Amino acid sequence: MIYISPSVLAADFSKLGEDVSRVEGAGADFLHLDVMDGVFVPNISFGPAVIASLRRSRLLFDVHLMITKPEKMIDEFIKAGADMITFHFEACDSPEPLIRHIKEMSVRASMAISPSTPVDVLLPFLPLLDMVLIMTVEPGFGGQKLIPATVDKVRTLRRIIDENGYSCDIEVDGGISAGNVGLLTSAGANVIVAGSAIFGAPSARRAIVNMRTAAAAAVYKK
Ligand code: DX5
Ligand code: ZN
Numbered sequence: 001m002i003y004i005s006p007s008v009l010a011a012d013f014s015k016l017g018e019d020v021s022r023v024e025g026a027g028a029d030f031l032h033l034d035v036m037d038g039v040f041v042p043n044i045s046f047g048p049a050v051i052a053s054l055r056r057s058r059l060l061f062d063v064h065l066m067i068t069k070p071e072k073m074i075d076e077f078i079k080a081g082a083d084m085i086t087f088h089f090e091a092c093d094s095p096e097p098l099i100r101h102i103k104e105m106s107v108r109a110s111m112a113i114s115p116s117t118p119v120d121v122l123l124p125f126l127p128l129l130d131m132v133l134i135m136t137v138e139p140g141f142g143g144q145k146l147i148p149a150t151v152d153k154v155r156t157l158r159r160i161i162d163e164n165g166y167s168c169d170i171e172v173d174g175g176i177s178a179g180n181v182g183l184l185t186s187a188g189a190n191v192i193v194a195g196s197a198i199f200g201a202p203s204a205r206r207a208i209v210n211m212r213t214a215a216a217a218a219v220y221k222k
Pocket of ligand 2: 032
C-alpha cells in the first residue's frame with residue numbers, strides 16, 4: 001500500500017490550517033510535520049504547539065523530528081497529537097529505549113537516516129520499528145534535489161525487511177515529484193513525502209493523483 005504524506009514545510013504558514021484542510025480534501029493519507037531545532041539542522045521550523053493547533057485535521061500526523069536529544073521532547077509531541085514519530089539515528093544516543101517508549105504510548109515508531117549514514121545502522125532496530133525514513137536530501141530545507149545514491153539504500157533495506165519478514169514501512173523524504181517517485185517505489189519505498197510538489201502545485205488534488213499513479217505504475221515486486 002502506498003501512502004502520500006504532504007510536508008507542511010512547503011505550505012503557506014500565514015494560512016496553515018486552510019492549507020492542511022486543502023491537502024486533506026485533496027486525498028492525502030498522512031500529514032508530514034517537519035520539526036527543526038536549529039542545532040541538528042541549520043533551520044528552525046515549529047514545535048508541539050503548532051502541531052496541536054492543527055489537530056482538528058483527521059489525517060494521520062507523521063511527525064519528523066530533526067532535533068538533538070529527541071528523547072527529551074518526545075512526550076510533548078505525543079501530547080500534541082502525533083500518530084507516528086520519526087527521530088534521527090544521528091541525533092540519539094540510545095535508540096532502543098526511545099523506540100520502546102514511543103510504542104508503549106501507542107504511537108508508531110520510526111527512525112530516520114541522513115544521506116551519509118549507511119543502512120546497516122538500522123538493522124538491529126528493524127524488528128522493533130514500524131517505519132524507517134530514508135532521507136533522499138540533506139535534512140533541513142524543502143525544495144532540494146533528490147540525491148540519486150539514496151535510491152540504492154531503499155533497495156537494500158527493502159530486501160532485508162522482506163527476507164526477514166519484518167513489517168516495517170519505508171518512507172522517503174526530499175526532492176520527490178511525480179517525475180521521480182517511480183524510482184523510489186520500484187526500489188521498495190511505500191510512504192512518500194512531498195512538500196513543494198504538492199503544496200506548490202496549482203491543484204493539490206491533481207498533484208496527489210499524479211504522484212499515486214506514477215508510484216503505482218512502478219510498484220515494487222518481490
Ligand atoms: C527536509 C524535510 C522534508 C521536506 C520535503 O528536511 O524533512 O520533509 O520538507 O520537501 P520537498 O518535497 O520540497 O523536498
Ligand atoms: Zn521530513
